[in-house]
Amino acid sequence: MNALIAVPGGWELMLIVLVILLLFGAKKLPELARGSGRALRIFKAETKGLIDDEDDESKTPEQREIEARNAQAQTDVVSDDPVVREQRDTTT
Template identity: 60%
Template sequence: MGDIGTPELLIIVVVVVVLFGAKRLPDAARSLGRSLRIFKSEIKGLHDDDHPAPAAGEPAPAAVTPS
């Protein structure tokens, strides 16, 4: 029921080309790529904020080992 085959994909592509036109599709794809690149860098920045690096001149925190 939820399977998308080749005929359905072709219909979707034709509808997109008709709605947006062939001239706008490269610009739309470029904008989408830029947006995804920005989103990816922001997500990476969030992960980096979780584990801050020690500042210069400060010793790194000692690892705690279980006894």
């Protein structure tokens, strides 16, 4: 493998972190990390929304009807009857 495009090792990563720390300062790093996390979360939500929209548009009416029936069947399975516990004789 070519050494110029290798993955950085321990010392290289430490040097990169040190340079970033010197450039931005210790006070600014938490804000940068927080902002990056928010941006990533928004990006994930938007891409998930796009994928969900594509799924809904590509489904045929028959597929939507089958999914609706399955959802109704799942709600019908759950009953409102209380769970009755069995009393057991604990004397042995």
